[in-house]
Amino acid sequence: MSTMSTTDLSGRTAIVTGGSSGLGAAHTRALVARGARVLNADLTPGDGTLERDLGDRVQYFKLDVTDEHGWEQAVAAAAGWGDPVDILVNNAGISEAAPLEDLTPASWRRTLDVNLTGHFLGLKAVLPGMKAAGGGAIVNTSSMVATLAVTDLTAYGVSKHGVVGLTRAAALELGRYGIRVNVIHPGLIDTPMNAAVPKQATDGIPISRFGRPEEIAALAVFLIADATYTTGSAFAADGGIVVGIPRAS
Numbered sequence: 001m002s003t004m005s006t007t008d009l010s011g012r013t014a015i016v017t018g019g020s021s022g023l024g025a026a027h028t029r030a031l032v033a034r035g036a037r038v039l040n041a042d043l044t045p046g047d048g049t050l051e052r053d054l055g056d057r058v059q060y061f062k063l064d065v066t067d068e069h070g071w072e073q074a075v076a077a078a079a080g081w082g083d084p085v086d087i088l089v090n091n092a093g094i095s096e097a098a099p100l101e102d103l104t105p106a107s108w109r110r111t112l113d114v115n116l117t118g119h120f121l122g123l124k125a126v127l128p129g130m131k132a133a134g135g136g137a138i139v140n141t142s143s144m145v146a147t148l149a150v151t152d153l154t155a156y157g158v159s160k161h162g163v164v165g166l167t168r169a170a171a172l173e174l175g176r177y178g179i180r181v182n183v184i185h186p187g188l189i190d191t192p193m194n195a196a197v198p199k200q201a202t203d204g205i206p207i208s209r210f211g212r213p214e215e216i217a218a219l220a221v222f223l224i225a226d227a228t229y230t231t232g233s234a235f236a237a238d239g240g241i242v243v244g245i246p247r248a249s
Contacts, residue, residue: 007225010035013083014224015074017065017122018092019058020046022191023141026213027089030221032057036087039078041065065092065118071125084129086136087224090119093141093159095193097152108155115159116166123170127179135178137224140167144187144238160185164234171232180231182223186216187238206240 014031018024019040028038032054040050041063050058063074078085093115096107119140130136145153146160167183174181188194188202190210202208216237223230236242 008035009087009221009225011083012036012087013039013078013081013085014087014089015039015041015078015085015122015126016089016091017041017063017118019089020044020050020060022193023186023189023213023216024089024091025050026217027091027220028058029054030214030217031087031089031224034221034225037078037081037083039074039085041074042092065122066113068121068125071121075125075129079129084133085126086130086133088122088126088136088138089220089224090122090138090140090163092118093193095153095156097156098154099152100154103154111155112159112162115156116162119163119166123166123181127174130174130179131177136180138170138179138181139220139223140181140183142167142183142185142234144185144236144241146185146234147236147242167234168232175231180223180228182227182230182232183234184216184219184223185234185236185238185242187211187236187241189213189216202239205238206243209239211237211239 014036016024016027016038019028020042028040028050031038038058040058040060045060061074061077063070075085096111140163142163143160145157146164149157164183167181171181188210191213219235219237
């Protein structure tokens with residue numbers, strides 16, 4: 001890993017979960033722009049735009065991130081390009097809003113399975129190849145709700161807190177192998193997941209607009225390609241929403 005350019009990702013292979021739309025698609029485009037090849041591991045292939053735009057630099061693989069065997073197959077498919085998987089962007093996630101008193105155990109388990117266990121299984125699946133390759137970079141996806149509680153998002157918030165804990169524990173154990181693990185806290189990003197959030201929700205945020213997916217992807221690529229002495233750290237990309245309570249207008 002030490003001989004690789006910190007900006008050029010040519011010859012490197014990445015897996016991006018939930019890569020067909022939203023943040024995942026932006027991550028895929030940003031990594032390909034730096035020269036990487038990307039396995040888009042998602043439950044659905046999307047509308048084919050990524051494949052048309054990026055050609056053979058991206059490949060779709062149907063993956064349920066809660067399926068351990070599916071993860072093994074995804075890693076094998078990505079490694080089939082000839083290079084080990086040394087980049088993982090754990091991006092797939094779900095959000096099911098409900099007041100705490102109405103939150104069902106099934107919804108709780110489903111949210112933690114996808115958002116937290118899915119990250120864990122991905123990390124476990126890429127670990128042997130990254131160790132053999134001499135290193136790698138993993139970017140996990142948490143949320144502003146790991147810092148700032150949001151009403152009706154109890155399960156989602158708990159899962160994202162868990163992602164932070166997983167990131168720190170993994171960074172502590174894996175640094176000796178040249179594997180860096182960091183986590184991003186996106187805020188209100190203009191993605192399908194936030195389609196129902198009213199635009200006035202950004203009132204009072206220092207950067208008073210929704211974030212763009214490519215802004216989060218740029219941070220992820222920085223952590224992968226350039227932040228070579230950074231691991232176990234959390235990076236907010238939320239327009240400053242967690243800075244404090246704004247003055248009433």
